[in-house]
Amino acid sequence: MIEAEGLVRRFDARAALNGLSLTLDAGEVLALIGPNGAGKTTLLRVIAGLLRPDEGAIAVGGHEYPDKRQAARPLIGYLGHDPLVYLDLTAAQNLEFYADLYGAPTDRVLSGLERVGLLARAYDPVRTFSRGMVQRLALARLMMHDPRLLLLDEPFAGLDAAGTELLESVLRDLGDTRGVVLVTHDMAIAARHATRVVGLRAGAVAFEALGPVGHEELVQRYSEVIS
């Protein structure tokens, strides 16, 4: 689903990605961990096609960037630091907007809002929502077009217990046809959901652990990366 080879991305003189290679197959949940500035968000934005690597090659779903980037876009669902919703539109209008952009059926708007527990607020402006509610709406936006590749950058931030359970249920129910790259600082979540864990440091892979990884082992590996 993702094939990245030798990715380098610099911001001025600093390399946020430094020769990073990565693959992801359908059915995998890859947890990316590492300290701040390790290159996790940059990697996700490169995979999403929002940033162009200075060096290296990347393909998503077999579509090589940058030439076939447009063909890869419908496959990708991206949940980053910003919810990517208009605060002055209602929740339903936001989802309808994204449904139209992605060619998704509009009957998913209300069912999506129901799934994230926002059906009662469907016609309220997003500006009136709490942060957790906005994050739930962002989750509904993410799932609107049924993406095959989920790129999740600290997606649990701002979610309450019910919202966290909701997102965890999404991760549990992915099936074998989807892949996930999950950036998180929460080792318990990484241990629960990841089928593979990659630790990043200074834009390169510091370690890779295959198979479900125990919480204590992850904490240990994470502290090694930080140190």
Place this chain on the structure above:
Amino acid sequence: MTAASRQFRALLLKDLRLELRTRQTAIAMVLFAVVAMMAFQFGFGFRVDDTTPLAGGILWATLALTAVLGVGRSFVPEREQRVLDGLLLAPVSRNLLLVARAASVFVYLVVVEVITVPLVTVFFVQDPAATDFALIAVVCVAANFGISILGSLLAAMAVFSRARELLLPVLFLPALLPVIIASAGATHAVLGVSNDMPEYQGYVLFLLVYAVIFALVAYATYDHVFDD
């Protein structure tokens, strides 16, 4: 409905819904245009017996400045609410993003013109004829194509710049000079007692050619504007 037309409708509807809810762009443009008209009126309206020859220039100088204001605000929701990535992630052609943004700017300009054209005739034109409005409407439509396409292109370029508030007028206003000259010329050719149709048609044709040229420039460059 094709995928592209559905996307276009969604992008345009989104802009209009945001404008209806916030009333921050079209209303600001109308207010600015009316105040500018009054400034012109107080500036020399009382000192000149017949301001009809000046009316075209006043109208289009006002509309050009108003367009700078409107175009400058056109990416404000995406920038302030950090939604631009949402547009860029979607499988939407970059040129469709341009066309939809230009369409919303076009609509804002029409709203402004519906108010300012009658105001100009009231303030500055002696004995306006009913046919003048129809002919000026054609000039407005022809000019709006060029203004909205060029404005949307430059606004997209400026949105990634730290000096966007400075950059946009500095780039946009000089590029609008041909539109101001041709639109004012076409308006002048038909306002009041003058009725120089060949001159009018020549200016309108120029405006359409201007719009086509910048549409081609935008088509060739817009994809790269959003490319990191």
